[in-house]
Amino acid sequence: MNEHWKNLFTPVQIGSCQIKNRFAMAPMGPLGLGDAEGGFNQRGIDYYTERAKGGTGLIITGVTFVENEVEQHGMPNCPCSTYNPVQFVRTAREMTERIHAYGAKVFLQMSGGFGRVTIPTNLGEFPPVAPSPIPHRWLDKICRELTKDEIHYIVKKFGDGAYNAQRAGFDGVEIHAVHEGYLIDQFAISLFNNRTDEYGGCLENRLRFAREIVEEIKKRCGKDFPVALRYSPKSMMKDWRVGALPGEEFQEAGRDLDEGVEAAKLLVQYGYDALDVDVGTYDAWWWNHPPMYQEKGLYRKYAKLMKETVNVPILMAGRMDDPDMASACIADGTCDIISLGRPLLADPDYVNKLRAGLRRTIRPCLSCHEGCMGRIQEYSLLNCAVNPQACRERDMAYRPVCRPKKVLIVGGGVAGCEAARVLAIRGHEPHLFEAGDRLGGNLIPGGTPDFKEDDRALAAWYAQELERLRVPVTLNHPVDKAQVLAGGYDAVIVATGSTPKVFPLGDDAHVHTAADVLTGKATVGQRVVIVGAGLVGCETTLWLREQGKDVTLAEALSKPLAVNGPLCHANSEMLEALLPYKKISVVTNASVRSFENGRVLVQTPQGEQTLLADDVILCVGYREQNDLYHQLEFDVADLHLVGDARKVANIMYAIWDAFEVANHL
Template identity: 65%
Template structure:
């Protein structure tokens, strides 16, 4: 029996260990998954075990530190294998034993530190670095790390690896000669200005990374696998300035020729595999690719390294499309497929693919809202589309004690998620959607080519609800009388939100972004987008790619000041794409009215001026649509309000709120 994706399920060896398939869980920051003694807490254990249960062949944990003196980290933060070794081994052993029960392997990712990319704890304690160089985030000069401190960190790598081996980890991954972390700062001459044996020529700049692998092999044995997270190219234009895809620039960091040479040396030093990506904190949208980056963006760089070295290559970077993953293996670009955020979104990705249930794989949106953005903001790892991620022991579905009939008004994200969860628990939900399809505001939001995963999320809900046999009534508008006469146990109002509109005089050429994106209205050749939030900027980029001349007019003093992406990778790339694509921007400005030629714009501190425009596209926010709820809240005994109808927000909170309410009903 032939199977299309069979090659993805062939075994592969890294050093002395054999992995059952070609999938590796890519390392992601485990904030919120460690305890005050530097061990994995129960959430962390459950989180990694769930991905092994879902079929992933190799689990690579998120970053853990090997010491807490040279670069101090507050506890609880991320685990540290040397902080309380007995406690670390005790808790990690439970995790590795459970992972091994599913015939999966697990590596502990161990870090030398963040260096210049760590936000300063306070002004009196500057971050460390190879040399006195600028911090990534604030105007602080880093402190040069001493040779004694380097030797201490190397020694602690050995201690930490011994503890990892005792705890049952099958190997370790070193963090990292990638993304501009401390080891990478030593490797890159732009950051490393030292004149001792740790600076100067490439071999000297790699000495720190060499001593790390040699110390681990000395302490744990030559057959204990040590792999490396590795970036052969940095995409640094200058301090805190990154390059965009296709942009011509002078590389200030590590470029491909040196990246190849460094990779060969690192393998020669003893690293058993390279986990390849590209980028740096100064070009963060490469290492943490938003939806504005193409799928499989690291494949060309993985192939370069695959052709240069004779150890396995792991390639992540928006690799969730199984056809793309298969082609990367067949083309010889890599040996394993790294899945990071896709395994946050769906821990059962690998098993579903093995069983041919690709339509039921929940897609990652590359939004960073629940993962990286939430880690920076709240200090915890989660997922926008999977409320159970990193809360597997807390957020899980319990069968309902009594099945209830639930009427759901609205087939947007909140309504679909509520129906899905209710049906899984044994309730009888019915969705009433007034339009011809499910999706709500995700439909216009998913129109731009870079929002393909928004479209995939709609399709996933359609497929999942069909698989669960949820009753869906399309083209059906619900009135208060229909609800009151429905004889159901619970009513959920998930009627979403409506775009805000302004009267600008002659409104014949004024359209909402939703209408333009859905093709209900046609924008002319010269377009003014009113509003520079996320919807406005993405709509402007979409229109510019269609060949329009576009001007964004924003009342605030900068774009994305309101309702922008929470993660800097998404925020920074979108902000860079606007000028790169020659989109005109007027901030601290308001459109006064339409004119025969276009619009009259008032900018603070200057005279009013007229801008030529065939069309004005409104992207100034949304208002909750809860009229039906207001008419029923005193008439229906058990009624709930969800999604944008309750409070205009983003996809994450629509999903999370719906899951919370439906899981407790």
């Protein structure tokens, strides 16, 4: 192990609870991990246990509810510690006992409710509630104001739920939260709280809900039972549903830092034993759920401020998967505990691998949100784009083989690499051929922008994993039908990917694909028109703008990113907001007709427009490259088509396709 990382493996206390190292599993929505009676299902038990087995010192569960009457939740969206206490204790006890076997501690994250920020797919027909009649975050609805009796009921249920958690073997609880604009935070922020009773008005009144919760838990569970708080000292809001961008000067509409400091002091005075710090609200969601467009370690200065303000441990997440950065934060007093959320979805063994000096074997998180928040938002499911086993550890376990097969894999993109990796782990004999000079496929051009560093890391990870597993890899070698049939293979996986769609515009010597520009095969002048404002078009635009290019986006639909999905709102909304902030022109409902003599002719509902350009980049989608598969489909019995060659989608589905096929050969 790197000597500088040893401070990450020293013990730390939260109240009476000693944690073996400085790593916590950050809470992530446990959608799909609860049962119909409010307990943890087998997937949830396996999922949390796997992260404890991987070396994480403190497991913090995803959000669980304390009641199901005032703010109703369709069961079994998330566990609920009071819905059926016997079932909750029964299932949670099995989980905590397994977690403790690995020397880890576990806190139950308990929520008072979502209020105005409930994700519509999880809301169903239930009416949203809030401190006051205020607009819902996503829906065109005004929330219903909570009564004082309902507040008192929720407080009591926190006590009941914490007592059940203590019985079930949890080492503490984390309250969710004066953070991100959830219900308790809505009470704390004056913009959302227009009450005139003892729960509104001055800061102490607005924090009364949070105060009564910790006092009730301490009364029921004892003063030595740790109670942490998820806390955002700054909201990053410019207005309702409008967030601020990094570096932007703005007037804070939510909680500003001055009040954030004062509130932190009060919350610790009330009895909270630790603060789990980030910044943001659902109205500025790209802060709480940072996409790759945010810098790594984006909460450091806010955590440091909290560390200087209060005398309880500070936990901090926020793209903290760089161990050098994590070690420096522990050393300089930025925080006491490093929380890893999505990195532990991507690789549950992150901590043990780091401790053993195996950093290069840690599978990187892409901050893409495709498998986690994107699927939570659309399907109420928690998964991971790069780790198909996340939240499905038992169902998707590697299947050992009795009779190894010799398997040909054609294509070295993510689908081909994942197939080869899984086959080798299971005991098969994969042989991978790639027409290009590198493994990685679309990760190579996609990873060119600075903010896509983790795409580059994933390509490198696949290359070194296949080398470690001794998979024969042949580069610069296109494969034809004759070679396949002459190779004596027991099975063939075709992962030949996709090719960019192109069409003639006139001056085609100056019309390029995004892949060619990103990889340096083509260069562009100062003025560039990009045709297509999907994910590739928008990210290529940002990359060129950072180089000082004058870029115009021409999109056939009514808005950028209209056809990409399921993109988490944190990613899509930040990317959309960055376009005008970076002074990028966007022409929507635009059909590009021609490009000649430095002029791009565009048809819009308002008539023809002329855009000046030195070069045009086409970002209008991809076409499946599956010719080899169709040449082989009546000659090879065990033949499979995976990834973009089967259906153009994204990195997640390419990896998932390949894992499913390779794990069942």
